[in-house]
Amino acid sequence: MTSTPVIDVERLNLSYGDFHAVKDLSFQVGKGELYALLGTNGAGKTSTLETVEGHRPATSGTVRVFGQSPRDRRAVRPRMGIMLQESGFSPDLTVKESVRLIGKLSQRSDRVERVLSLVDLTHKAGTQVSQLSGGEKRRLDFATAVYGQPELIFLDEPTTGLDIQSRDALWDAVDKLREDGSTVVLTTHYLEEAQQRADRIGLMHKGTFHREGTVAELTRSLPAAIHFSLPAFAPALPLQATRQMDGKVLIETFDLQKDLHTLLDWAHANAVELRELQAGPTRLDDVFRSISSD
Numbered sequence: 001m002t003s004t005p006v007i008d009v010e011r012l013n014l015s016y017g018d019f020h021a022v023k024d025l026s027f028q029v030g031k032g033e034l035y036a037l038l039g040t041n042g043a044g045k046t047s048t049l050e051t052v053e054g055h056r057p058a059t060s061g062t063v064r065v066f067g068q069s070p071r072d073r074r075a076v077r078p079r080m081g082i083m084l085q086e087s088g089f090s091p092d093l094t095v096k097e098s099v100r101l102i103g104k105l106s107q108r109s110d111r112v113e114r115v116l117s118l119v120d121l122t123h124k125a126g127t128q129v130s131q132l133s134g135g136e137k138r139r140l141d142f143a144t145a146v147y148g149q150p151e152l153i154f155l156d157e158p159t160t161g162l163d164i165q166s167r168d169a170l171w172d173a174v175d176k177l178r179e180d181g182s183t184v185v186l187t188t189h190y191l192e193e194a195q196q197r198a199d200r201i202g203l204m205h206k207g208t209f210h211r212e213g214t215v216a217e218l219t220r221s222l223p224a225a226i227h228f229s230l231p232a233f234a235p236a237l238p239l240q241a242t243r244q245m246d247g248k249v250l251i252e253t254f255d256l257q258k259d260l261h262t263l264l265d266w267a268h269a270n271a272v273e274l275r276e277l278q279a280g281p282t283r284l285d286d287v288f289r290s291i292s293s294d
């Protein structure tokens with residue numbers, strides 16, 4: 001990373017009483033990056049993010065945001081937009097009143113109409129929060145993070161409960177913010193989204209990084225997979241394979257093209273139909289499964 005990182009975490013430790021929840025965690029996020037913090041349940045993601053957001057003091061280690069302590073809220077807070085899992089808007093306020101309140105609290109300037117349009121709630125401006133659907137509430141939560149185009153945006157499970165159109169619209173809005181220079185930190189259980197969107201990923205497990213790097217770096221160390229079903233009485237396969245619980249055959253390989261070629265040649269020569277054939281590089285889900293079973 002060449003310029004000063006937007007987020008710089010050095011040997012962060014967090015304890016709750018005797019329980020050591022985050023252990024010597026270090027990572028940086030550069031300007032304009034989308035960094036995904038992923039992990040198993042209880043890995044320490046929320047604790048880490050709460051510290052970076054300035055809500056929780058570190059037990060030890062240093063956390064710098066824009067080169068300053070995030071505990072210095074007056075300096076750092078107006079530069080951050082945070083979308084929590086639930087924002088807890090007052091149910092009696094209308095959508096427009098809520099966005100106006102967000103604006104006041106954020107200390108950033110923007111136009112309420114622009115934000116309503118960005119989160120596609122213009123047609124609900126006069127509706128009370130209590131009457132919004134789950135997906136509409138989630139889009140209002142998103143407004144808290146994007147009001148005034150903050151330099152640093154935290155998105156905690158942003159697309160949970162959103163239909164496909166709303167998801168696409170949210171990611172379009174995030175892309176636009178990034179084009180304008182915003183840095184984004186994402187947590188999500190939708191690994192495919194992280195795989196598609198993130199520049200870098202930190203995969204946490206039991207308070208520390210199991211792996212950290214680009215998606216390519218994370219997946220490179222694992223073999224690609226070929227899955228298929230075989231008819232009964234097929235001749236012996238030409239490659240080492242394992243039979244899975246669902247009866248499908250799995251071939252793991254570090255040379256997908258060559259082994260797929262061998263397999264297809266064998267199937268052709270023996271007139272064997274490889275049913276439900278799937279072959280592809282390792283997905284983030286597979287990396288995740290490999291940690292969760294540690």
Ligand SMILES: Nc1ncnc2c1ncn2[C@@H]1O[C@H](COP(=O)(O)OP(=O)(O)OP(=O)(O)O)[C@@H](O)[C@H]1O
Binds near residue numbers: 016040042044046047
């Ligand atoms: N206030 C607290 N007091 C005691 N232990 C806590 C407290 N908050 C979190 N923990 C524990 O610290 C660990 C990390 O919790 P944290 O919420 O940061 O994990 P997470 O990665 O966000 O998990 P999840 O994906 O399940 O939301 C967990 O074992 C949790 O039980």
